[in-house]
Amino acid sequence: MHVGEETSAAGRPRGHELSATGVTVAYDGVDVVHDASLTLRSGEVTALVGPNGSGKSTLLRTIARLQRPRTAGLVIDGDTDGLALSPREFARMVALLTQGRPTPSGLTVRDVVEFGRYPYRGRWGRTDPGGAAAVDRALALTGVAEFAERGAEHLSGGQLQRVWLAGCLAQETGVLLLDEPTTYLDLRYQVELLDLMRDLADQHGIAVGVVLHDLDQAAAVADRIALLRQGRIVADGRPEDVLTAPRLTETYGIRIDVDTDPLTGRLRTRAIGRHHSRSERLSTPS
Numbered sequence: 001m002h003v004g005e006e007t008s009a010a011g012r013p014r015g016h017e018l019s020a021t022g023v024t025v026a027y028d029g030v031d032v033v034h035d036a037s038l039t040l041r042s043g044e045v046t047a048l049v050g051p052n053g054s055g056k057s058t059l060l061r062t063i064a065r066l067q068r069p070r071t072a073g074l075v076i077d078g079d080t081d082g083l084a085l086s087p088r089e090f091a092r093m094v095a096l097l098t099q100g101r102p103t104p105s106g107l108t109v110r111d112v113v114e115f116g117r118y119p120y121r122g123r124w125g126r127t128d129p130g131g132a133a134a135v136d137r138a139l140a141l142t143g144v145a146e147f148a149e150r151g152a153e154h155l156s157g158g159q160l161q162r163v164w165l166a167g168c169l170a171q172e173t174g175v176l177l178l179d180e181p182t183t184y185l186d187l188r189y190q191v192e193l194l195d196l197m198r199d200l201a202d203q204h205g206i207a208v209g210v211v212l213h214d215l216d217q218a219a220a221v222a223d224r225i226a227l228l229r230q231g232r233i234v235a236d237g238r239p240e241d242v243l244t245a246p247r248l249t250e251t252y253g254i255r256i257d258v259d260t261d262p263l264t265g266r267l268r269t270r271a272i273g274r275h276h277s278r279s280e281r282l283s284t285p286s
Helices: 056-063 087-091 109-120 131-141 157-170 187-204 215-221 245-252 278-283
Strands: 018-027 030-040 045-049 071-076 094-097 175-179 207-211 224-229 232-237 256-260 267-271
Touching: 018 056, 030 045, 030 056, 030 207, 030 232, 045 056, 045 187, 045 215, 056 094, 056 175, 056 207, 087 094, 087 109, 094 157, 109 131, 109 157, 131 157, 157 175, 157 187, 187 207, 187 215, 215 267, 224 245, 232 245, 245 256
Parallel strands: 045 207, 045 224, 094 175, 175 207
Antiparallel strands: 018 030, 018 071, 224 232, 256 267
């Protein structure tokens, strides 16, 4: 069984489809996510984008059952009530990489990644026959196998971020949720992580939901994009349909131009501030 896949009754690995409907979340009696609905499909990457405070992370954490909603429906594969599953059952289907995880002390990298196997171990730490192989695969996929026996407290922020991701992959779920996973990563590892997300969707059938701030990264990696503003999903669809200049300009409150990169054929965005490019300034009459 590959990382992130669950074996069906017929013996074929598969991912999961997760649908959240009518999600409303309140803090101190004030709604911060309003009646949001989102479907994460097997084999697809869905990116959640929007300004700070738009509700992206709150929605993702609610889908992962870490945030209690005021109202919500959560259905897995069209017939399983995700809210009725036990925490252990749910953790075998859905994994979440959160922001701001602490730096573990006194543990090796392998120890940290092995935490991802907790849904399979049961009480009293019963044996986990597939655990060692799953951990090894996760270490290799995230490029941290060479650090496996190193103390986790000695890693850089970017290295530790990849270790936490390896723990999620060792969990072997059909849905993977990532909250701003490129934080702390240098350019190389940002690109490699985006490539890994695509591989997980394309090669392993995982349903990937990811919060991203970088619109160009979202356009490059996602099959679908959900754009949030003030706690509401204002657009949900293909990148070229969602990331339009008028919609982005209205959502972010700043002029954003959108064009196509001639080398990659992908969408490219550019926020225009008060200080334009040198050529624009020179062309402006005095």
